[in-house]
C-alpha cells in the first residue's frame with residue numbers, strides 16, 4: 681500500500697528503511713529511501729509504521745547508549 685503519495689513510498693519501503701536504520705526519525709527514513717518530505721501528510725503513518733516495526737525499542741538517546749555495549 682502506498683503511504684506517501686508525493687514520493688510513491690509503500691509501507692514495505694518504509695518498514696524496510698526503519699528496520700535497516702533502526703531509527704525513529706522520519707527524515708532519516710526519507711533519506712534512506714532517496715527522497716525527502718514534501719507535503720508531510722504521511723508523517724503520522726510513517727511514525728505508526730516505525731512504532732510497529734521497532735515495537736518496544738528504546739528511544740534513540742537510550743538506544744544509542746545501548747549500542748555502545750559489547
Ligand code: FES
Nearest residue numbers: 684686718719722
Ligand atoms: S504524502 Fe508523503 S510527503 Fe506528501
